[in-house]
Amino acid sequence: MNGKPVNPSNGAETAGLTGLLRCRDEDTGHLQREQELRGGKYLGLQRFYDREGRLQRERHVNERGNSQGRMAEFWPNGQLRREEFAENGRTRGPVRRLDAQGQLERLAFHADGREQFYVEYNAAGQPTRLMCPAASVLPEDRPLCGFGGAAETALHTASGAKAAQMRYEQGRLLTAMEWDAGGLLAAQMLFENGRRVHRRYSSENGKAVLREERIYEADDRPLAHRGGALAQVRQWGASGQLVEQRSYTAGRETLVERWYLNGALRERTAPAGEGPAARVLRELHGDDGRLARRERLTADRQPTGVQQHFHANGRIALEEGYGEPDARGRTRLQTRKEWDESGRLLADDVLLEDGSRQRKAGLTGS
Template identity: 35%
Template sequence: MNARTHMAWMSVLMGLTGAAHAVQDCELNGEPVNPANGYTTQGKTGLMRCKDRDSGELQREQELRNGVFMGIVRYYDKGKLAKEQSVNAKGNLHGRARELYPDGQVLREATYDDGHELGLVRSFHPNGQLRRLAFYADPGGERAAAEFTPSGQLSALRCADRPVLAPALDDARLCGFVGPQPSQVELFDGKGGLRARLSFTTGKRVRSERLYDNGKPESVDELSGSQRTERRFSSEGIKRYELVSLIAERSALKQHESEYSEKGSLVREQRWTPAGLPLSDDSYYLNSQPRSKTVYSGEGLARVADITEFHDNGQRAAQGRFGAPAPRGRLIAVGLHRRFDLQGRLISESNYDDKGRVTRERTWDANGLPDRDDEVFEDGSRKAYAK
């Protein structure tokens, strides 16, 4: 018996009987047997029936064939059939299996092949409406699935690379395998509200739009060729985020990413090369003035980032170059770095070596006159340059 089947059996034995420690009396062909004692069932064939010793209620029926537990297995809850399945000689689920609500309505039905779900698997709402539909392949597991509200409206859909959900669902049409145009699919919540719109082409989702309660878009995800565009919006319909990526076989490379304020103004914009290397990174104040601008250049270990920072009045605040040998690594200050006041006047300079260590610092007073000029050593100590 595999691990999944074993866990399923334990759940049934602990849950469906309603009395995990209840004593059961079992009989086979009118004779008492103990399923935990192989000597009492050795070589026997028939349907073993087990009842609760205190209440006399039937709790389990299980088929034996020449002393081996295989074939039909039924579990009962308060005398009513709750689960029916079949197992093979290894104890793995094999063949049709179903679970039932207390009123006899089917809760779930599936087909197993040596412990693995295979083909269509259905589960149902208490009112009999289909709750979930899935298709399983071996190997591969779940390949496609659809979910439904209690009123029968579609609430979720995942397509395979070919139609597999018929006759329960026309996924050939819904998943875009019919006609040249992408399919148009609407998804609903339990209250009947429209929550999403999807489009598929030959099983591939090419567009999804998630909606707020007020009907405005929450997010939009579109695929065009190898380019994917994702957008997110506020409940008032204002765009807050956008990401454009190149889709490779097993990865997605960012190309352009933008973030927006609550009022819709741009607050950050980043760009990358087709290979995924950073090109630029710009940020903005809420008054639309630039906050910082970063431009990347060079190749490999010689790759650098030139960064300019700004005051909120538009005047330059700082400027310097940084080594950027790794795409996502720490930036290392190199060369001459300058800082400026609100009027754009130079107030300080720092020189860095190729290891990011400051070697000289100079400052100027409010009148633009030299204020300090220090040589800086590795241990942090300083010495003024001779005037």
């Protein structure tokens, strides 16, 4: 330091000193570290070098030893690799990352302890990823995020293929479309009647086929958010056949419908009454459309009342009777009847609390 050897581990040797402490490799003489002292305290500039003596990174520190002001990292060729600014150790303001040729790879902005904006670029300078702020924070976000009016922003892959098309206005995402590696539509997000709509597609025989649609109740969440109260969910098979549809009211599932790929109804589950405690009626069908089972359930999906199973010819095969829910919400099987395909009664039982059954006289069952 100041041309004189100093042991930085010995506080007595650095006490009261002001200047720039330089540390070199004993064998090569290459500079390894520079650190500023003010009145014996490490305060101000810090620089770190690689084994060849090339500058790797630098920063300034405050009285607490935390980063304060500009921080920078460098490539071996001397090009700036990363630059950011700190306030008492916390990143604040723009953060830039560049490749070895000086091409911008990523630009971000930090405030209030979090990242509020970022955009990433491929080697051709095309945006590959983007997160827009609620209000403009840098000149670069204005054309991308629609702060000068609605903007269509395309996102690309590393190779330059178009990966997504986004529409922003005042930082708010209005629509988004994504494509897969083969150039087929993979996902879509938009607002319809104030509600968020998310659609997912799959590639089937060289075509994009809609496989799922999720519609959310209107709220203040951003378009890409996957939370919130659902209004409807629909799913399709690879052939484009609707196979499932669920409807919701105030976040509660109120209707389930499923279909076989041949178009026949497979299941329909719907409330049998009003209110959150209403009973539920579920009907299950075979792939020929015939009713196979009818169930009555509590809101917690416990069987209650009469449950019915049917033979292939449409005649009733089994009927079970359940009681009302107990204090734990559980129900108990109380009666059971069976019939053969001709309609002949085979069994008529009462199920007792200990699990034993009491069969009516004259019926042997099978």
